[in-house]
Amino acid sequence: MKAGIVGLPxxxxxxxxxxxxxxxxxxxxxxxxxxxxxxxxxxxxxxxxEKLEGLVNPQQVVPAxxxxxxxxxxxxxxxxxxxxxxxxxxxxxxxxAILHVLRCFDNDNVVHVDGSVDPVRDKETIDIELQLKDLxxxxxxxxxxxxxxxxxxxxxxKEVAVLSSVKTGLESGKSVRAIALNEEDRLEFVxxxxxxxxxxxxxxxxxxxxxxVDGNAYVQQVQEAVKDEQAEVIHxxxxxxxxxxxxxTYEERQLFLEDLGLTEPGSAKLIRGAYKLLDLETYFxxxxxxxxxxxxxxxxxxxxxxxxxxxxxxxxxxxxxxIALDDYINYGSEAKVKEAGKIRVEGKDYVVKDGDVxxxxxxx
Numbered sequence: 001m002k003a004g005i006v007g008l009p010x011x012x013x014x015x016x017x018x019x020x021x022x023x024x025x026x027x028x029x030x031x032x033x034x035x036x037x038x039x040x041x042x043x044x045x046x047x048x049x050e051k052l053e054g055l056v057n058p059q060q061v062v063p064a065x066x067x068x069x070x071x072x073x074x075x076x077x078x079x080x081x082x083x084x085x086x087x088x089x090x091x092x093x094x095x096x097a098i099l100h101v102l103r104c105f106d107n108d109n110v111v112h113v114d115g116s117v118d119p120v121r122d123k124e125t126i127d128i129e130l131q132l133k134d135l136x137x138x139x140x141x142x143x144x145x146x147x148x149x150x151x152x153x154x155x156x157x158k159e160v161a162v163l164s165s166v167k168t169g170l171e172s173g174k175s176v177r178a179i180a181l182n183e184e185d186r187l188e189f190v191x192x193x194x195x196x197x198x199x200x201x202x203x204x205x206x207x208x209x210x211x212x213v214d215g216n217a218y219v220q221q222v223q224e225a226v227k228d229e230q231a232e233v234i235h236x237x238x239x240x241x242x243x244x245x246x247x248x249t250y251e252e253r254q255l256f257l258e259d260l261g262l263t264e265p266g267s268a269k270l271i272r273g274a275y276k277l278l279d280l281e282t283y284f285x286x287x288x289x290x291x292x293x294x295x296x297x298x299x300x301x302x303x304x305x306x307x308x309x310x311x312x313x314x315x316x317x318x319x320x321x322x323i324a325l326d327d328y329i330n331y332g333s334e335a336k337v338k339e340a341g342k343i344r345v346e347g348k349d350y351v352v353k354d355g356d357v358x359x360x361x362x363x364x
Contacts, residue, residue: 001295002039002067003274004095005204008122009113011103012206012238014038017070019241019267038070044275044282044293045268048355051329052284052291064282064293066275069095089133093194097277098201099270100126104218104235105208119205119218120225127175127197134195135170138163141193162189170197177201178229200277204270205235212237213261232273236266281354284325285309286334302350306360316364320346325355 005013020042044064053061071091092098102119103112114121142163148156162185169179175197176190190198203226205219215235223233237260244265247253257265282293283305296305302322307314323334327342334357337343352358 001097001278001280002069002095003097003099003278004069004071004092005099005101006071006092006126007101008103008125010110011101011122013101014070015242016101016204016206016238016267016270017068019238019245019265020068020271040068040070041065042068042271044271045264046272046282046293048282048325049284049291049293052286052325052357055328055332056286056288056291058287058291059289060291062290062292064275064280064295066271066278066280066295068099068274071095089130089196092130092196096199097274098199099204099274099277100201101204101206101238102218102222104205104216104222105211107208117218119222123203123222123225128173130196131170131173131175134176134197135167137193137195138167138170142167158185159189166190166195175201175229177231200279201229201231202270202273202277203231203233205233206238207235209237209240209260211235212240212266232277234266234270234273236270241265241267281352283352283354283356283358285359286328286357296352298354300352301348302346302352302358302360303348305352305358306362309360312364313360313362316362317348318361318363320350321359321361322346322350323357324353325357328357 005017007013017038017040020040042065044066046063049061049063069091100123102122103117104119106117114125142160145156145159145163149160162181165181166176166179170176176195177198177200181190203222205215205222207216207219210216211219212235219233219235226233240260244253244256245267247256253265257263279298280295281298281300282295285292285294294305294308296308302320303314303317306317306320322344323337323342327337327340328334331337331340331342334343
């Protein structure tokens with residue numbers, strides 16, 4: 001599961017990517033610095049994992065991860081191939097969620113591709129290009145469905161009605177995610193098209209250091225502009241985050257954060273937000289050798305969760321032994337949880353809860 005960082009050229013995408021991952025994307029003060037997408041595997045900060053580590057004292061700890069992709073900057077006309085448009089749109093189509101970076105700071109030393117700072121205008125510039133590309137995809141599919149509908153195909157007739165509604169919405173300037181559709185119709189006719197503006201989005205407002213805690217007027221403008229979308233808005237001082245990431249020790253980083261009035265890096269909040277945006281959850285396994293966070297899709301059953309460890313676990317699933325994380329923390333060890341009768345045995349239909357501590361029994 002990948003989240004793609006997108007935005008106009010020179011808004012701080014690659015600097016943000018460098019904050020989030022160990023990979024160092026080239027970052028410079030001119031457009032099209034990023035050409036090939038950079039991919040980083042980023043650890044998901046999780047205080048629950050730290051608590052389990054303290055209780056179990058394992059040989060190693062393995063956190064959950066999420067892939068972040070830094071994609072080339074977009075310009076007007078990208079849907080028609082301008083700039084790196086075709087490459088950009090191809091790269092973003094391969095991601096599962098969008099982290100849309102908007103410049104929300106004034107600095108005459110950092111050039112803006114449109115000559116002035118206006119995050120709402122910048123958002124609309126990218127939205128229009130993505131909507132135009134989706135409109136192209138819809139029109140192709142609609143043409144095919146219309147021909148089938150004329151033969152009396154009932155399913156095709158239904159598809160024409162749904163896609164016509166999407167087409168109307170796109171032509172009015174709406175992203176697909178904001179178009180009101182029956183969930184069943186969306187899953188059947190829209191999701192398979194992998195439309196770019198149907199992907200979940202988080203708007204990342206890049207502010208200066210003075211606005212790191214409370215944001216600024218630009219952030220408020222973005223919040224107002226997207227209030228009708230199902231989208232999260234966060235703000236962080238990307239340049240400052242980059243400076244913090246360069247500090248050698250944890251203590252130095254914490255002192256820097258405290259001076260700013262922050263309890264943790266904004267990048268940690270962003271990573272957790274991206275994980276949630278991708279509809280992901282975590283369950284844990286805990287033993288002397290390893291405490292590990294495993295990533296599952298929200299709503300996964302116990303056998304599906306077991307399959308994340310190994311496909312044989314899913315094929316030969318017998319049962320899952322489950323401890324609620326709060327019980328593990330309250331009692332302090334698996335042995336004490338067992339003594340208290342707090343270990344549950346769950347079968348194939350059990351839907352895993354975020355934070356469950358699990359052991360699987362299987363037979364292949």
